[in-house]
Amino acid sequence: MLTFAEELILLLTDEDGALLPIQKDAFECALAGAVLMDLAFAWRVDTDPRALVVTDRTPTGNPALDRILEKIAVRAETVDTRTWIRDLSIDEADAIREQALAGLVESGVLEQRSGTFPWAFRAPRHPAVDGEAARAIRLRIGNVLHSDDVPDPRDVALIALLDACDILPDLFPVREIERCRPRIEQLRRMDLIGREVAGAIADIDRTLALAVRSRSARFRRLLLHLSVAGALAAVATLMAPRVPIPDRFGPTFFELLWFDGAWQEWSGYGLLGFSGAGLVAALRMKVRPVLRSGTSIRWRLAHVGFGLCCVLLLFGHTGFRLGANLNAALMVSYVAALLSGALAGISTHGASWLRSMGMAPRLRVVPMRLHVVALFPLPALLIIHVLVVYLY
Amino acid sequence: MSWRTVFWGLCVPGALIATAFVAVRMVVGGDRGMLPIGETTDAHHQIEMACETCHAAPAFAGAAAAVKAMNKTCRNCHENELRAAGDSHPGKLFRSPGMAVYRERIDARLCMACHIEHRPEITRAGAVTVAADFCVACHAEGEQDVRAIRPSHADLTFDTCASAGCHNYHDNSALYEDFLVKHAGRPWVAPEPVHARSARDRARELPKGAALTGTPAIARSGIAKRPRQRSPFAWNNAVPRPPAALDEAPAIPRGGIAKRPRQRSPVASAAALVEPAALDDWAGSGHAAAGVDCVACHAPDVVEGAPRAEVEARWIEAPDTDVCEDCHKPEAKTFARGRHGMRGHPSIAAPRDPGRGLEAIGLGGVLPGAVAAWFADPPRPMRMTVAEARLPMRADAAPASLDCGACHRHHAVDTVRAAVEACASCHDDAHTRAWFGSAHHALWQAELAGEAPPGAGVSCATCHMARVGRRGKIVTNHNQNDVLRPNEKMIRPVCLDCHGLGFAIDALADADLVARNFRGKPSVHIESIEWALRRASDPGRAGNE
Structure with missing residues (x-):
């Protein structure tokens, strides 16, 4: 039996x-x-x-x-x-x-x-x-x-x-x-x-x-809120008006943030670090033999948290300016990954709500797959971006 | 095969290949059009694919070394311009320890302190990437506090220093106090306005009766008459002989105005190789008058007296501007410094050698030649085309390539056409269009008609390619940048020949008047001359500023 x-x-x-x-x-x-x-x-x-x-x-x-x-x-x-x-x-x-x-x-x-x-x-x-x-x-x-x-x-x-x-x-x-x-x-x-x-x-x-309810409700609510915040931030990246640079001499915060080499370097490193950490957290959720510590819910929470930090650092690094050429491709890849990740989070942690809307459980797979598709060029574009910075 | 297998099977190798592909393009060679991180500033966009021109630091150099190397490359092209203008804020001024406090605010030793490339969001006029009130950094306190040492400036804001027509950061050659005082009280226009250097130059070349009426196209009509005019200059008096048959010309001379007595050489024994229309153009040109024959340009490598077969073998159907440069060095040099010809500047980095790049990554001699050649930089057009321009241009001129012949016409070598018609055949902005019918245009017509003295006419080239004296000669400065922006740079070499300083400052500060090509009087008045006079009469003045 x-x-x-x-x-x-x-x-x-x-x-x-x-x-x-x-x-x-x-x-x-x-x-x-x-x-x-x-x-x-x-x-x-x-x-x-x-x-x-x-x-x-x-x-x-x-x-x-x-x-x-x-x-x-x-x-x-x-x-x-x-x-x-x-x-x-x-x-x-x-x-x-x-x-x-x-x-x-x-x-x-x-x-x-x-x-x-x-x-x-x-x-x-x-x-x-x-x-x-x-x-x-x-x-x-x-x-x-x-x-x-x-x-x-x-x-x-x-x-x-x-x-x-x-x-x-x-x-x-x-x-x-x-x-x-x-x-x-x-x-x-x-x-x-x-x-x-x-x-x-x-x-x-x-x-x-x-x-189940208390554990999942607590985390689901948190993850759902974080995912919604991430989705809004990703959409804001594309839709929100750019913060204007004041035409007054002096190191304004945003000017330093977006145009000072040292600040940009550090925000870039931070973005790279959080992207890597997000990847590790995602791998931990998917690949058990790699890392066995912690629970999936914590890793998921960490993954979403790292994603949100990436949005904030992306703002710090670029001011949500899309840039040109490969930089624009990198930004599009980042925003697409963040948006699809946030949608995957919403669909996963808002499953009951989706069910109440009559959506099939497998619909949750779609944003997840989009997330992976949007992510795959990211490492290549990041490597190229770093090479461009240090070679030129 | 599941979709996962297909996806990962395609995406992972695809990403790796794409990364390697772009990395190779960065290090070895190939098209790098996808790399610039932001739009390049105007003019520099012509050379943005010659990355090493500015990005001269070794790979992975530190930030300080990279900035220093880049700063050096700025000076490669702009040093002469700054020196000629008597740069008011040269980098060396800020090297002393006493300037450390100012360097912390703006490190003015470095061009990049105010001019950063690829930052369109913060790039202002003149490729300046600091706020318009940047003067506040050094002139708002201490002994440099301009509001304290100049009571007249007490109520002024710093964003007006460089925007009101009073000061420039680099070029104040027509704006400094003693100069203002010296030229105070001059009438708005001279009684007999003539641009002196143009007068000297044109006196030897302009045909009597050459007319330029309403449109640029009509200017062509004046050119055909030129060969039959006689210039007061000796070299221009030589009447071109008809082309002789090749058989009659055993010796073929080489070109070069300065070195060769062209007048005495047999004319164009290679003339049979050229078309009659081209020959007609040439016959009326200064080249013909000076004895510069077909072979001089079309077969420049042929030694004097070479047989016809060798001429034919070495005949170049469309000679490059290098051939022109052989004789017209000052013009070629300034052309390469200007916006039209900067791709030919000697400081522009050459395409990379893929062999060297492959060696750097350990693949030297490993790859077959055909594969190595694939990593070569794409061929760069040596000349700017009108289509690449960012200023408003005529659509029908888009394919035109900017070499000497584009403005002067290859065989006619026509300076009259180059002075107006050539400009208006490409430029299509309000300022250019407004020239036709302006007072300057009327003067130009009068000069061409012989009704006004040489130098009285004001063509596009009079202002934008001002003639300058160099080593006792009058040459046309083909670097329009020298007198372009800020437009006060034009005052000394151009405007003051005919106009008073006060009028010139006011006129150039009136953007609408500039757009109307100076039809009318300035609607703004810059008080700098009055203030300079007041200060000059002050016995306690601190000195020239």
């Missing part, structure tokens, strides 16, 4: 073996919740409003579950379910995912393929061998949602997990989910599992929903 984490990954993996573009923080919380649910179903943990405790330290036989079980057991202080979900989503989500993928490969459900070009930037992919297992899970969930039959407790728990993490709209059409909303609410209230387990699952489910 597949674990919840394995089922979750199967559901979220497309035919090419890539994860669907879902909220990363929701996915990480879902993985943490999936492990806790498996442990609850295995009668290893129990919860109350103040604590999640180990009731049985006997290994389950699943290495991923046993590792988490051991981690919970050895922790000195007792903490509540929400804390565990937060900690596990931050510290263990990658490991849970890797182990789940390894388990699926071992059981012949998925196969592992080496990353496509460019190899350095692509993690190995895990396409389904025949897709039967994923179809079966979708069919099970669909049957449960569209019928009034008494469902299997694990299906109920899986649906609750997916709903708590707001992943259902990524798997099924939004209208269908909205139509099934009463049934989903009914399923989440069902007492189909043994009392103790039901209590733990319900608690995990409730806590998970709270954790």
